[in-house]
Amino acid sequence: METVSELRSAHKALRAAVLEIANTRAACLNELPARRRAAAIEMFEHGLRCGLCMHVFAKAVRDCTGLPIEVNDLAFAAVYHDIGKLCVPAELLLAPRPLTPDERTIVQSHVTWGCVLARRALRVMRIPDPALRCALEVAALHHERWDGHGYAHALVGQSIPLAARMMAIVDCYDVIVSPRPYKSAGSHGHACGIIEADADSAFDPALVKTFLSIEHEVELTNSAWWRSPSVVRGKC
């Protein structure tokens, strides 16, 4: 069993990796027009928080199930799960109002774009990269639902890959506890309540149980993020 100090140094290593990614991205973001840059910053910050949360969650799922889960691959995939949003109009991503059905369909296309981008990245690599393969799966399938009412493929239950089922929970948590252009931040307790209520409909009930068993650690990770200076925004 891992000691607290091992856990802390793993966190530190992952945090260093995600900050490096953020810094690289921030340099690129300076080249973008203002609205596109704002949308990209929001997407990357959400991704970085999800990466940190996934790191905690993936360890818990690995310990609980005994499955050979690659924690760092999953955390990497979580950072990039919404990468397809770079291909969606920024006006829709930043809209401080409910979207029309047509607009929602356009935003939902980010899963298809994410898949396209990850495939391109895999093609240019000389050797198959497991983290990138995991990122492709997560980018394409993180909006599937346990009950089959998700998008883009309406997969049901365990036909949804484990990584994508885990991502759905982490994504939901971060969306609720973070401010968005159309809403203020919700509390940790509210997020956990919604996730618990949606077990067996939106989410894999066994994974929800594991997530709630480490919710204190998730809360600590999330509050540490919000206490630290903005890593991406501060660079632009």
Ligand SMILES: [Fe+2]
């Ligand atoms: Fe998404």
Ligand SMILES: [Fe+2]
């Ligand atoms: Fe997301």
